[in-house]
Amino acid sequence: MSEDFDQYEKGDLAFTRRSPYGTEIEAMYSGATSFMRRRYSRDLTNVDVAIIGVPFDLATSNRPGARFGPRAIRAASTQLSWARPWPWTKDPFETLNVVDFGDCVFDPGQPDTIVASVQQWYDKIIAQDVIPLTLGGDHFVTYPILKSLAAKHGPISLIHFDAHCDTWADKKGRVDHGTMFYHAANEGIVDASHSVQVGMRTVNDLDLGYTVLDALWLxxxxxxxxxxxxxxxxxDNPTYITFDIDFLDPACAPGTGTPVCGGFDTITAIKLLHGLQNLNLIGADVVEVAPAYDHAEITALAGATMATNLVCLMAAAKERSNK
Incomplete structure (x- = not known):
């Protein structure tokens, strides 16, 4: 599906792309940095997947800065956008119409309105049967997204890659980036009995029914x-994948707010995502990339790599549903 595009004669595929399909080469070091050079658009007609940034980090409990994560992941993705993602045998952009929807808009001066604002933003997207792929933002942002998806699909199975379980007990009406899956389970948004948490290496004896495969186990x-x-x-439950970048060891992802030693390398994460091709996948996110603490963009590149693998999973899910 080539557009006969010459990277040295034209540019800014984020605006000039004619077809929504296919992978074209654009100079990695220039141009508008949409995610994987997909077109920026708020028109969701015939769109399969929308990339949404949620630049929010007011719920973090340690180092702030994940509000800059969506921008950093998009910029790093230009290094990946010139060819079919490895190690996949099919280019997801040949079958999926993927647009970069830009960033969710909310008022940080009214923090009590954030959950409703983000949920309303996603309601519009989900109502059009578009699968959301989110670039965070701290991990709190997953909570309103799950609320929006659960309103359509019912209780959701969660696959959660992280150094932290994020199920610490919290009082009603209060949510931060370490308690949202406590609330999600108690509110019936997530079906904890059919959900799995992977990579945990912090202490919490409260599992709420989630299956926990901690770091030592993995x-x-x-x-x-x-x-x-x-x-x-x-x-075959409606399933959401949330990937906190601190699932990776700090040696592979230093640019995050709460790094924890004893984690995993990027090839382990790629193998895990690559192996999840038989899912009823209704959404996903990559969160907690905080570029101020990064070095040589390695965390942002890891985030872009995980997000690209999630797009590949969405393509696999579409192919499976069409059979």
Whole structure:
């Protein structure tokens, strides 16, 4: 589906792309930095996947800065956008119409309105049967997204990659980036009994019914054993994948607000995502990229890589639903 596009004669595919399909080469170091050079658009007609940034970090409990994550991930994705994603055998952009929807808009001066504002933003997208792929933002942003999706699909199976369980007990009406999955389970937004948390390496004895494969378990048992448990737990339920970049070890992702030693390298994360091709996937996110603490863009590049693999999973889900 080539547009006969010459990277040295034209530019800014984010605005000039004629077809929504295919992968074209644009100079990595220039041009408008939409995610993977997809067209910026608020028109969701015939769109399969919308990339949405949520530049919010007021719920963080340690170092702030994840509000700059969406911009950093988009910029880093230009390094990946010239060819089919590795190690996938199919280009997801040949079958999916993916647009960069830009960033969610909200008023940080009215923090009590954030959940409703983000949820309303997503309601419009989900109502058009478009799958949201979110670039955070701190991990709190997943909560209003799940609320919006659950309003349509009912209780959701969650696959949660993270160094933290984010299920610490909290009082009603209060949510931060370490408590939103406590509320999501108690409110019936997430079906904890059919959800899996992977990579945890902080202490919390409260699991709320989630299946927890902590870091020691994953290091000892490996990717294939984890994938088997995940597939059995979520089955064919409506499923959401949330990927906190601190799932990776700080050596692979220093640019995050709450890094925790003992994590995983990027190839382990790629193998995990690549193995989840039989899901009823209704949405996903990559969160907690905080570029102020990054070095040589390695965290932003890791975030862009995980987000690109999530697009590939969405293409696999579409192919599976069409059979």
């Amino acid at each position: 290091h000892d048992h490996g990717v294939e054993a984890a994938l088997k448990i995940i597939q059995e737990k979520v089955a």
